[in-house]
Amino acid sequence: MDPRETHHDSHGDCDHERESIIKEDRKDYFCVDVPELTDEENKANEKFLKIRDELLSDGKLPFLDEYYDSLPVISQSKLYEKLQKMPKGGHLHLHLTASCKIDFLMELSKEDCVYYNEKENKFKIFVDLEPEEGYIKSSEMRENWNKEGTFDEFIRSKILLNEKDLSSKHSSTIWSNFQWKFDLTFDLYNYEKFMEKIILQVMLDSINEKVFVLEFRHIFGCVFNDKHVVVSLQDEIAMFERCLEKAREVEPSFSCRLISCGLKIVGDGHINTQLECCLQGMKETNIIAGYDLVCEEDITPPLTKYKKLIQAAQENSETPLNIYLHAGETCCRDNENLYDAIQMGTKRIGHGFAILNHPHLIDIAREKQICLEVCPVSNLILGYTFDLRWHPAKSLMHRGVPITISADDPGFWNTYGVSLDYCYASLAWDLNLRELKQLAINGIKHAALTDCEKEKQREKFDEEWSKWIEHMNTED
Numbered sequence: 001m002d003p004r005e006t007h008h009d010s011h012g013d014c015d016h017e018r019e020s021i022i023k024e025d026r027k028d029y030f031c032v033d034v035p036e037l038t039d040e041e042n043k044a045n046e047k048f049l050k051i052r053d054e055l056l057s058d059g060k061l062p063f064l065d066e067y068y069d070s071l072p073v074i075s076q077s078k079l080y081e082k083l084q085k086m087p088k089g090g091h092l093h094l095h096l097t098a099s100c101k102i103d104f105l106m107e108l109s110k111e112d113c114v115y116y117n118e119k120e121n122k123f124k125i126f127v128d129l130e131p132e133e134g135y136i137k138s139s140e141m142r143e144n145w146n147k148e149g150t151f152d153e154f155i156r157s158k159i160l161l162n163e164k165d166l167s168s169k170h171s172s173t174i175w176s177n178f179q180w181k182f183d184l185t186f187d188l189y190n191y192e193k194f195m196e197k198i199i200l201q202v203m204l205d206s207i208n209e210k211v212f213v214l215e216f217r218h219i220f221g222c223v224f225n226d227k228h229v230v231v232s233l234q235d236e237i238a239m240f241e242r243c244l245e246k247a248r249e250v251e252p253s254f255s256c257r258l259i260s261c262g263l264k265i266v267g268d269g270h271i272n273t274q275l276e277c278c279l280q281g282m283k284e285t286n287i288i289a290g291y292d293l294v295c296e297e298d299i300t301p302p303l304t305k306y307k308k309l310i311q312a313a314q315e316n317s318e319t320p321l322n323i324y325l326h327a328g329e330t331c332c333r334d335n336e337n338l339y340d341a342i343q344m345g346t347k348r349i350g351h352g353f354a355i356l357n358h359p360h361l362i363d364i365a366r367e368k369q370i371c372l373e374v375c376p377v378s379n380l381i382l383g384y385t386f387d388l389r390w391h392p393a394k395s396l397m398h399r400g401v402p403i404t405i406s407a408d409d410p411g412f413w414n415t416y417g418v419s420l421d422y423c424y425a426s427l428a429w430d431l432n433l434r435e436l437k438q439l440a441i442n443g444i445k446h447a448a449l450t451d452c453e454k455e456k457q458r459e460k461f462d463e464e465w466s467k468w469i470e471h472m473n474t475e476d
């Protein structure tokens with residue numbers, strides 16, 4: 001019925017009808033776990049919205065500015081400070097080899113075993129082996145640098161997606177400026193002694209920003225030792241477990257899972273090896289949650305190509321092999337990966353914003369509670385959206401599709417953790433504390449944890465949330 005065609009005897013009817021339209025429109029409203037805010041929370045919410053709106057005063061919309069113009073404004077704001085301290089449940093989509101703070105990586109690059117090749121634009125580690133031709137100790141390069149700026153400035157702008165890298169509005173062009181940076185920093189991340197430091201640092205940073213469930217996307221079989229020999233799967237898993245133990249000394253409730261990733265760009269052999277590592281690892285530890293396929297979606301083969309491979313692995317696996325697939329990170333109308341990801345039984349969807357083009361899939365995601373791991377800053381940086389206000393996440397949230405907030409590859413855009421993503425989301429999507437609380441709770445509900453672990457995480461979250469509300473109401 002078109003409400004404009006109805007006639008009313010009184011304002012009472014009209015109000016009643018308006019209310020029922022709003023009620024119907026919001027029936028799938030995503031705050032199912034936060035039916036209402038307490039008085040204390042409402043007080044904190046008022047203060048929060050005031051702090052948020054300070055960034056929007058005089059008609060400013062910082063999330064519309066160039067990323068590197070808005071980054072200092074947002075990351076040094078009171079909003080960032082408050083959201084950094086807000087408990088955020090789980091951070092479920094973070095690629096390990098893109099997770100490290102740039103300053104931490106720069107410090108590692110100063111160590112004696114680090115070499116750089118200007119022609120190849122690549123770091124390499126040589127400990128027991130002689131350096132390859134063209135590679136010069138980075139400490140020497142730092143000392144003898146005679147080009148513009150310092151060597152460190154040069155390196156930083158190579159590692160980070162810089163303004164020039166981001167100047168295109170075409171996601172594929174930005175990706176081509178992005179993908180090779182994983183090669184540039186490959187040795188810095190994958191040298192076992194460095195990787196262990198990085199993992200621990202990222203875990204501690206997570207604890208510091210009140211993320212107590214962290215899930216890494218990780219590629220097994222790349223970590224190498226002093227002899228540049230790839231370490232065993234057991235050694236690799238042990239490295240994560242040591243870090244987790246250390247992190248738990250700081251925060252006993254901290255938990256971490258790994259999702260093993262196959263790079264579609266490398267090919268079938270690699271995809272298969274990753275699957276084998278994942279299955280083998282799952283027999284030895286419960287730190288591995290499942291499997292994923294990654295790389296730029298628009299230029300790599302569709303998921304259908306790998307369907308049989310994954311199904312066979314699932315059938316042969318003693319323990320259930322869960323999948324957490326990247327899909328729907330695209331603006332191409334003919335991309336069909338979301339159909340396959342859902343049909344294959346993905347537990348969550350990495351990005352998934354293209355689901356907006358698929359009404360039936362939205363229904364399925366809502367019914368089966370398939371959570372979308374939304375990465376607002378990543379989508380902005382990689383050119384999938386230019387105005388975050390119209391990012392599909394906001395509309396999907398209110399259609400009952402579960403959403404969580406993640407950072408994807410923050411180490412390549414001069415940030416770390418997920419607090420910045422919460423800032424952009426709260427600014428662009430006009431989120432209040434009720435909505436932010438639900439997003440955080442979703443990070444626990446949809447984490448790769450057992451029901452018992454989720455229950456404990458939820459208790460911890462509620463405790464931390466109350467503390468944060470009190471902080472909001474008492475501190476400036």
Ligand SMILES: [Zn+2]
Pocket residue numbers: 093095326350408
């Ligand atoms: Zn990703």
